[in-house]
Amino acid sequence: MGWLSKVFELNPSGLNWPRGVLFLDIALVPMIVFWAIGHEQYLLSALFGLLFSWLTDPGGSYGHRASHIAVFALIGAGLTALGFGIGGEAWGWLVLATFAVTLVASLGIAFGVHGFVAAMFLNVWFVVALALGFGLHQNARITSYIWAQVLAWTGGAALWIVMTFIAWLIRGRQDQPQSVAEFPGEPSRRKLTRPMIMFAVVRALVMAGTVALAFGLNLSHGYWMTIAAMIALKPSLEQATLVSVQRLAGALIGAVAAALLLLVPASEHGLRLFAVEHGLEVVALVMYMHGVAIQVWNYALYSAALAMGTLILVDLPQPTDYAAEGYRVLWTICGVGIALLVMLLAGLLAKRMTKAPSQPA
Numbered sequence: 001m002g003w004l005s006k007v008f009e010l011n012p013s014g015l016n017w018p019r020g021v022l023f024l025d026i027a028l029v030p031m032i033v034f035w036a037i038g039h040e041q042y043l044l045s046a047l048f049g050l051l052f053s054w055l056t057d058p059g060g061s062y063g064h065r066a067s068h069i070a071v072f073a074l075i076g077a078g079l080t081a082l083g084f085g086i087g088g089e090a091w092g093w094l095v096l097a098t099f100a101v102t103l104v105a106s107l108g109i110a111f112g113v114h115g116f117v118a119a120m121f122l123n124v125w126f127v128v129a130l131a132l133g134f135g136l137h138q139n140a141r142i143t144s145y146i147w148a149q150v151l152a153w154t155g156g157a158a159l160w161i162v163m164t165f166i167a168w169l170i171r172g173r174q175d176q177p178q179s180v181a182e183f184p185g186e187p188s189r190r191k192l193t194r195p196m197i198m199f200a201v202v203r204a205l206v207m208a209g210t211v212a213l214a215f216g217l218n219l220s221h222g223y224w225m226t227i228a229a230m231i232a233l234k235p236s237l238e239q240a241t242l243v244s245v246q247r248l249a250g251a252l253i254g255a256v257a258a259a260l261l262l263l264v265p266a267s268e269h270g271l272r273l274f275a276v277e278h279g280l281e282v283v284a285l286v287m288y289m290h291g292v293a294i295q296v297w298n299y300a301l302y303s304a305a306l307a308m309g310t311l312i313l314v315d316l317p318q319p320t321d322y323a324a325e326g327y328r329v330l331w332t333i334c335g336v337g338i339a340l341l342v343m344l345l346a347g348l349l350a351k352r353m354t355k356a357p358s359q360p361a
Helices: 002-007 017-037 040-055 062-085 091-138 146-170 194-216 223-232 241-261 270-294 299-315 322-354
Strands: none
Touching: 002 241, 017 040, 017 146, 017 270, 040 062, 040 091, 040 146, 040 270, 040 299, 062 091, 062 146, 091 146, 091 194, 091 223, 091 299, 194 223, 194 322, 223 241, 223 299, 223 322, 241 299, 241 322, 270 299
16 A cells, blocks of 8 residues: 555646646647548547647747757658558568667667657657557558548647747747656757667567567457557666556556446447547547646556547547457556566666676775
8 A cells, every 4th residue: 555655646736737728728629620521530640749749849949949849740750651651561560660660769868868758759659650550451441541640640740839839929939948847858968878778679679579469469459568568668767666657557547447438339339429439539638638737746647648548549440349348458467567577677687787896996
């Protein structure tokens, strides 16, 4: 109970509902647009483009912010095209691409802490795009175009650039602070050390391994294992044990809650199914709003909110039943377990590699 109370301990000063409501207000724009045109399969790309562009906004002059977000959006557009493009290909290509993207993202610490965080967000999005692309490829009743997914991602990022421009004009064209002050903003470059490189390789191998298990063995809803492992893995070796446990708990809670909600449309048809699916999309958006608002309030609940919203939108086009929910939870537990095991091994490896040899006096 002592550990449990620490994992879910609340920071009263970390609750930021105005920021969460602001995100909800902006995110309603792409949701209503895609509802109006009848192409909800592109909603997730737009939401992630908006959310991650917001989180990586470095602040400062408007030109600096716009150029930074534009570069971020351009890289994300390329990863969107790659993820959705190979979603229906042989599993070997998925493994190779996941390894390469994760390795490069993990080495992003060379561009500073802020660059590393931005690279991690892009890494998360690539894994989600890969899973969503695979799911849409398996579902013949839904047509998904790669160029439209790329346009949706870019549109989400562009929406945040437009919002920052409006805010810049309203506030008298003054420099603005970082949008989310809690995220690291330190931009100075760092020299890659051997432990950093080794952990980047280990992390890339873990993600590639979960993709190989999920797609190589053709596991039912196996990509939940990859997403759970991605959410649960620490982005650096220096993170505290408490944060690691919070990530693991959040990934598991979010997956179980999403699996239960995905049972709702199992027995619905026609107009009722249409209404339920749109209702679950709203629930996912509300989960993102809560994630934005409670990121500092409690990290476990923040991870659960993001995991729940993402997994609902990824698997919403898929037909569901009780067996499918069992597989989803099972692979989530496996992904969390793999992440926990790797974090323990990586911690031991870091201690061995950073331990200085004894020198004679």
